[in-house]
Amino acid sequence: xxxxxxxxxxxxxxxxxxxxxxxxxxxxxxxxxxxxxxxxxxxxxxxxxxxxxxxxxxxxxxxxxxxxxxxxxxxxxxxxxxxxxxxxxxxxxxxxxxxxxxxxxxxxxxxxxxxxxxxxxxxxxxxxxxxxxxxxxxxxxxxxxxxxxxxxxxxxxxxxxxxxxxxxxxxxxxxxxxxxxxxxxxxxxxxxxxxxxxxxxxxxxxxxxxxxxxxxxxxxxxxxxxxxxxxxxxxxxxxxxxxxxxxxxxxxxxxxxxxxxxxxxxxxxxxxxxxxxxxxxxxxxxxxxxxxxxxxxxxxxxxxxxxxxxxxxxxxxxxxxxxxxxxxxxxxxxxxxxxxxxxxxxxxxxxxxxxxxxxxxxxxxxxxxxxxxxxxxxxxxxxxxxxxxxxxxxxxxxxxxxxxxxxxxxxxxxxxxxxxxxxxxxxxxxxxxxxxxxxxxxxxxxxxxxxxxxxxxxxxxxxxxxxx
Amino acid sequence: xxxxxxxxxxxxxxxxxxxxxxxxxxxxxxxxxxxxxxxxxxxxxxxxxxxxxxxxxxxxxxxxxxxxxxxxxxxxxxxxxxxxxxxxxxxxxxxxxxxxxxxxxxxxxxxxxxxxxxxxxxxxxxxxxxxxxxxxxxxxxxxxxxxxxxxxxxxxxxxxxxxxxxxxxxxxxxxxxxxxxxxxxxxxxxxxxxxxxxxxxxxxxxxxxxxxxxxxxxxxxxxxxxxxxxxxxxxxxxxxxxxxxxxxxxxxxxxxxxxxxxxxxxxxxxxxxxxxxxxxxxxxxxxxxxxxxxxxxxxx
Ligand code: HEM
Numbered sequence: 001x002x003x004x005x006x007x008x009x010x011x012x013x014x015x016x017x018x019x020x021x022x023x024x025x026x027x028x029x030x031x032x033x034x035x036x037x038x039x040x041x042x043x044x045x046x047x048x049x050x051x052x053x054x055x056x057x058x059x060x061x062x063x064x065x066x067x068x069x070x071x072x073x074x075x076x077x078x079x080x081x082x083x084x085x086x087x088x089x090x091x092x093x094x095x096x097x098x099x100x101x102x103x104x105x106x107x108x109x110x111x112x113x114x115x116x117x118x119x120x121x122x123x124x125x126x127x128x129x130x131x132x133x134x135x136x137x138x139x140x141x142x143x144x145x146x147x148x149x150x151x152x153x154x155x156x157x158x159x160x161x162x163x164x165x166x167x168x169x170x171x172x173x174x175x176x177x178x179x180x181x182x183x184x185x186x187x188x189x190x191x192x193x194x195x196x197x198x199x200x201x202x203x204x205x206x207x208x209x210x211x212x213x214x215x216x217x218x219x220x221x222x223x224x225x226x227x228x229x230x231x232x233x234x235x236x237x238x239x240x241x242x243x244x245x246x247x248x249x250x251x252x253x254x255x256x257x258x259x260x261x262x263x264x265x266x267x268x269x270x271x272x273x274x275x276x277x278x279x280x281x282x283x284x285x286x287x288x289x290x291x292x293x294x295x296x297x298x299x300x301x302x303x304x305x306x307x308x309x310x311x312x313x314x315x316x317x318x319x320x321x322x323x324x325x326x327x328x329x330x331x332x333x334x335x336x337x338x339x340x341x342x343x344x345x346x347x348x349x350x351x352x353x354x355x356x357x358x359x360x361x362x363x364x365x366x367x368x369x370x371x372x373x374x375x376x377x378x379x380x381x382x383x384x385x386x387x388x389x390x391x392x393x394x395x396x397x398x399x400x401x402x403x404x405x406x407x408x409x410x411x412x413x414x415x416x417x418x419x420x421x422x423x424x425x426x427x428x429x430x431x432x433x434x435x436x437x438x439x440x441x442x443x444x445x446x447x448x449x450x451x452x453x454x455x456x457x458x459x460x461x462x463x464x465x466x467x468x
Numbered sequence: 469x470x471x472x473x474x475x476x477x478x479x480x481x482x483x484x485x486x487x488x489x490x491x492x493x494x495x496x497x498x499x500x501x502x503x504x505x506x507x508x509x510x511x512x513x514x515x516x517x518x519x520x521x522x523x524x525x526x527x528x529x530x531x532x533x534x535x536x537x538x539x540x541x542x543x544x545x546x547x548x549x550x551x552x553x554x555x556x557x558x559x560x561x562x563x564x565x566x567x568x569x570x571x572x573x574x575x576x577x578x579x580x581x582x583x584x585x586x587x588x589x590x591x592x593x594x595x596x597x598x599x600x601x602x603x604x605x606x607x608x609x610x611x612x613x614x615x616x617x618x619x620x621x622x623x624x625x626x627x628x629x630x631x632x633x634x635x636x637x638x639x640x641x642x643x644x645x646x647x648x649x650x651x652x653x654x655x656x657x658x659x660x661x662x663x664x665x666x667x668x669x670x671x672x673x674x675x676x677x678x679x680x681x682x683x684x685x686x687x688x689x690x691x692x693x694x695x696x697x698x699x700x701x702x703x704x705x706x707x708x709x710x711x712x713x714x715x716x717x718x719x720x721x722x723x724x725x726x727x728x729x730x731x732x733x734x735x736x737x738x739x740x741x742x743x744x745x746x747x748x749x750x751x752x753x754x755x756x757x758x759x760x761x762x763x764x765x766x767x768x
Contacts, residue, residue, distance in 0.1 A: 028727050028730060028731045029731055029734075031724075031727045032724045032727050032728050032731065032734070035720045035721075035723050035724040035727065036720070036721065036724050038720055039716075039717045039718075039720040039721050039724070039749075042713050042716065042717050042720075043713075043717065045708060045713060046710040046713045046714060046757070050708065078708045078713075191706070200703070200704070230594045232594065234594050235597060236594070236595075236597065236600070237597045237600060238597055257597070257600075258597040258600070258701055259597070259600055259601040259621075259697075259700055259701045260700075261700060261703065268703060270701075270702065270703040271597075272702070272703070395702075395703045397703040397704065399704075399705075402699060402705060405695075405705060406696070409692045409695075412688065412692075413685070413688070413689070413692075416684065416685040416688060417685070419681075420681035420682075420684070420685065421681075448677075449674070449678070450674065451562075451671070451674060
């Protein structure tokens with residue numbers, strides 16, 4: 001491979017290139033050092049769990065180490081200053097390296113097309129002489145035809161005259177590494193843009209519920225949420241039916257599931273979790289009892305709706321719900337201790353002849369704790385069943401850098417293809433009269449994959465020998 | 469699930485196990501005794517091994533109803549399949565059977581470790597929600613034919629490309645070990661019947677580079693397709709999940725290899741050590757991360 005190490009001619013004008021810092025910054029040894037350091041340091045973040053609360057670290061590593069972890073940002077290490085600094089070093093190294101090498105690489109490759117230097121025949125190891133019985137012109141034509149057939153670009157060169165020429169193929173392969181390096185810059189640019197211009201959010205939305213989407217003018221409604229299962233009972237898929245609302249109007253509708261997000265005006269909505277609501281239910285089943293014996297059938301009542309116990313003066317309205325009942329003595333309020341359905345309770349308004357007589361909390365698993373209907377000896381309402389409402393957890397994400405990242409990846413693919421699979425072969429050929437026929441001097445080189453070249457070179461020689 | 473089919477994939481596994489053992493032994497015998505017929509028999513055995521691993525994959529797919537890359541065991545079979553295939557291509561290209569003693573031994577060790585896996589890593593599993601990804605264009609193309617369940621998606625693409633990368637790196641690993649041995653003998657001018665049968669160190673280095681020249685972009689495609697998929701399933705293309713991070717780490721080590729190779733004086737021994745380091749990182753990426761580090765990935 002050409003142009004590595006000290007090929008940049010140490011001209012006095014470019015004094016910067018002799019400055020030690022520049023020499024380090026643009027050296028490939030430094031690249032190897034940085035690449036390995038980034039690799040090594042990245043391991044830390046896979047061992048120390050990321051973005052956990054302080055207590056987790058104190059518990060697993062003890063106080064001293066926890067302090068160390070927090071001080072050096074190991075809890076969020078890929079965003080820590082020192083890690084970013086390593087990436088900055090890498091970028092600097094790529095840019096410095098390119099500035100250092102690219103111009104001379106460009107020039108040397110372009111100039112080579114013009115030069116026909118007869119000394120190459122002595123210098124190169126793959127060099128061969130063939131005698132054929134032909135006149136010089138037709139032999140030269142034949143050789144050209146063979147090279148063209150092998151997809152070489154044949155160049156006339158003044159120095160060589162009309163019977164000495166230079167041919168090459170795959171020069172673009174030389175620039176593969178530059179495409180790869182460029183692609184890294186593009187990907188990093190995309191990542192930076194995404195982190196500044198994009199945002200991430202999460203909302204929990206009840207079935208039939210509506211929410212405003214943060215940072216936007218639009219709203220979101222969940223029409224349905226359900227879980228598909230395999231026959232074995234194992235979960236197959238989570239599904240949500242989403243509706244986008246713009247000023248209350250339906251503007252877009254989509255059934256999403258894990259792996260199938262909804263995209264609306266550059267904002268993406270992902271199915272990311274689900275759960276059972278802790279502050280609302282769809283329906284409650286309530287039983288009226290007298291002296292602990294049910295009076296008539298239980299009645300069903302919808303959320304914020306009323307129902308009557310037939311044949312009695314009593315009615316109820318479902319006005320509140322907590323999934324894990326707890327009572328705060330100080331503020332004398334009821335709240336849900338957790339998000340789980342541990343100790344569900346509803347608040348009911350109890351009516352007698354159409355007038356509210358009490359608003360008791362009734363617990364599903366503990367009947368008769370509160371005197372539920374004052375002034376009516378023996379009458380109580382029991383909560384005997386609930387129908388939960390699911391919520392769907394939707395991740396919201398806007399990342400305008402993503403497409404730039406994909407473009408970077410495509411450039412990287414192109415660059416890898418060029419570096420690894422397009423080889424630069426060069427041939428120098430001279431046809432000179434010799435005895436009755438001509439002597440064809442052939443020599444050539446390749447920038448990598450010598451074995452492949454040796455085969456090609458041998459093929460080329462044998463076809464030249466067979467010029468009829 | 470169809471009972472007889474499960475039997476078939478197990479039967480082919482047993483068969484593949486036996487053939488891989490025989491293949492490795494024959495290649496080693498060929499290296500030691502240098503008999504032509506042993507060499508030809510080794511190649512033939514390698515082809516049969518490839519056939520049996522292909523059959524495991526086919527029948528696993530039929531049994532589970534999805535591409536057979538969804539747990540550690542299935543992915544090991546895929547790895548062995550890719551390794552054997554890549555090796556046979558290389559043997560054909562470079563006409564060097566000595567490599568087989570090393571590379572096919574790696575294949576045997578792999579199938580041995582797949583065989584030793586605890587049962588829970590082998591059982592057929594249904595895909596969890598995050599793994600259910602199919603390409604829309606393929607689903608819509610196959611639906612009229614009633615074949616939509618055979619549509620592929622990012623899971624299949626991601627795993628497949630990654631494993632071609634792994635296979636190429638495994639070959640590079642074998643070659644680097646051969647290189648390091650050979651170069652010691654060359655430098656000291658010593659001679660040994662077995663080592664003299666290796667190709668020149670220069671050639672080993674060149675072939676090793678060729679293997680990495682395949683592995684590097686394929687691992688790259690694997691990482692990028694993983695990112696595309698993560699972007700669809702989780703909403704971010706990169707989340708520094710341990711598996712992701714380790715794949716980046718390995719990729720960086722091989723990038724270091726490529727650059728060591730263009731650095732004067734580092735080509736050869738130093739870069740061979742990097743290739744070995746890279747493969748150790750892959751083993752950790754593949755097995756270590758699954759068992760030790762917590763993360764979002766199902767296995768590989
Ligand atoms: C993650 C970072 C990097 C990646 C993935 C990368 C990738 C590559 C690839 C794929 C090649 C082609 C290798 C070959 O043809 O065998 C290459 C070559 C090269 N890279 Fe990098 N590179 C990175 C960083 C750098 C940096 C920071 C420098 C700066 C010194 C650098 C300097 C070079 C040079 C001088 C070559 C050889 C060019 C040639 O032979 O044409 N690379 N790089």
